[in-house]
Amino acid sequence: xxxxxxxxxxxxxxxxxxxxxxxxxxxxxxxxxxxxxxxxxxxxxxxxxxxxxxxxxxxxxxxxxxxxxxxxxxxxxxxxxxxxxxxxxxxxxxxxxxxxxxxxxxxxxxxxxxxxxxxxxxxxxxxxxxxxxxxxxxxxxxxxxxxxxxxxxxxxxxxxxxxxxxxxxxxxxxxxxxxxxxxxxxxxxxxxxxxxxxxxxxxxxxxxxxxxxxxxxxxxxxxxxxxxxxxxxxxxxxxxxxxxxxxxxxxxxxxxxxxxxxxxxxxxxxxxxxxxxxxxxxxxxxxxxxxxxxxxxxxxxxxxxxxxxxxxxxxxxxxxxxxxx
Numbered sequence: 001x002x003x004x005x006x007x008x009x010x011x012x013x014x015x016x017x018x019x020x021x022x023x024x025x026x027x028x029x030x031x032x033x034x035x036x037x038x039x040x041x042x043x044x045x046x047x048x049x050x051x052x053x054x055x056x057x058x059x060x061x062x063x064x065x066x067x068x069x070x071x072x073x074x075x076x077x078x079x080x081x082x083x084x085x086x087x088x089x090x091x092x093x094x095x096x097x098x099x100x101x102x103x104x105x106x107x108x109x110x111x112x113x114x115x116x117x118x119x120x121x122x123x124x125x126x127x128x129x130x131x132x133x134x135x136x137x138x139x140x141x142x143x144x145x146x147x148x149x150x151x152x153x154x155x156x157x158x159x160x161x162x163x164x165x166x167x168x169x170x171x172x173x174x175x176x177x178x179x180x181x182x183x184x185x186x187x188x189x190x191x192x193x194x195x196x197x198x199x200x201x202x203x204x205x206x207x208x209x210x211x212x213x214x215x216x217x218x219x220x221x222x223x224x225x226x227x228x229x230x231x232x233x234x235x236x237x238x239x240x241x242x243x244x245x246x247x248x249x250x251x252x253x254x255x256x257x258x259x260x261x262x263x264x265x266x267x268x269x270x271x272x273x274x275x276x277x278x279x280x281x282x283x284x285x286x287x288x289x290x291x292x293x294x295x296x297x298x299x300x301x302x303x304x305x306x307x308x309x310x311x312x313x314x315x316x317x318x319x320x321x322x323x324x325x
Contacts, residue, residue, distance in 0.1 A: 045287025075127025087166030
């Protein structure tokens with residue numbers, strides 16, 4: 001995060017603060033996050049059966065916080081069965097030095113130190129009706145138990161959702177709360193991620209979004225990578241300076257990349273990466289993965305809300321020639 005963004009972030013978030021707490025975010029219009037058991041097939045839409053989400057708590061917030069998970073078990077109405085319910089999902093919360101600044105954690109490198117830092121909590125969820133379509137709460141935590149990274153938004157907590165056994169798909173949602181029993185916003189907090197795994201809508205009229213923020217002029221271009229999209233529609237990049245630039249879309253069990261150059265007017269603003277479904281194919285239960293990097297291969301944060309608001313394309317003025325009478 002640039003020094004300028006660090007100064008502007010509180011005011012940029014103020015108008016959308018209640019939307020910053022859930023993951024997926026309200027503006028993202030994504031039904032659920034997804035993690036499959038470790039014995040699953042990647043062509044079901046999960047490339048490595050692990051998801052990593054970061055939550056930022058502003059340094060001036062000094063009350064207890066809670067990390068809440070909706071429907072953490074695998075075995076109910078919201079999940080994807082493969083044969084019989086046999087999946088275990090371990091959900092862990094990390095804080096302390098190195099938990100969120102570690103490059104393996106940011107890259108989701110499961111061969112490296114992705115679970116760095118101090119483990120604050122961990123629980124394994126199976127097929128248990130007690131948690132079906134209900135919230136489970138981790139915490140309380142003192143905000144100072146997170147890793148202090150002022151350039152990333154304050155005190156940062158890492159939550160890892162990892163399939164450890166079985167092959168079913170676990171669908172879930174997250175919320176950072178100031179209350180243990182209800183979803184109450186933590187003022188000034190937000191979530192971000194470098195790699196995002198989620199379920200697409202079945203309804204072909206629904207458009208989902210992700211929102212990277214271009215925080216300095218050193219970003220020349222962005223590489224967009226997506227996995228197992230099954231050719232389910234289009235991915236368009238929309239901004240204040242472009243109405244919609246199409247990106248490559250992957251097929252079954254496949255990664256595909258495409259690059260787009262950042263324009264001058266797009267610096268210090270959010271991009272709207274729109275995921276528009278194929279209206280003819282009518283694909284259901286489509287789980288996908290997406291990641292963005294800059295030209296140096298560094299992951300770009302995807303925020304739970306569009307910082308500064310959803311970007312609105314501003315058409316260039318046209319000048320019509322007037323014929324002399």
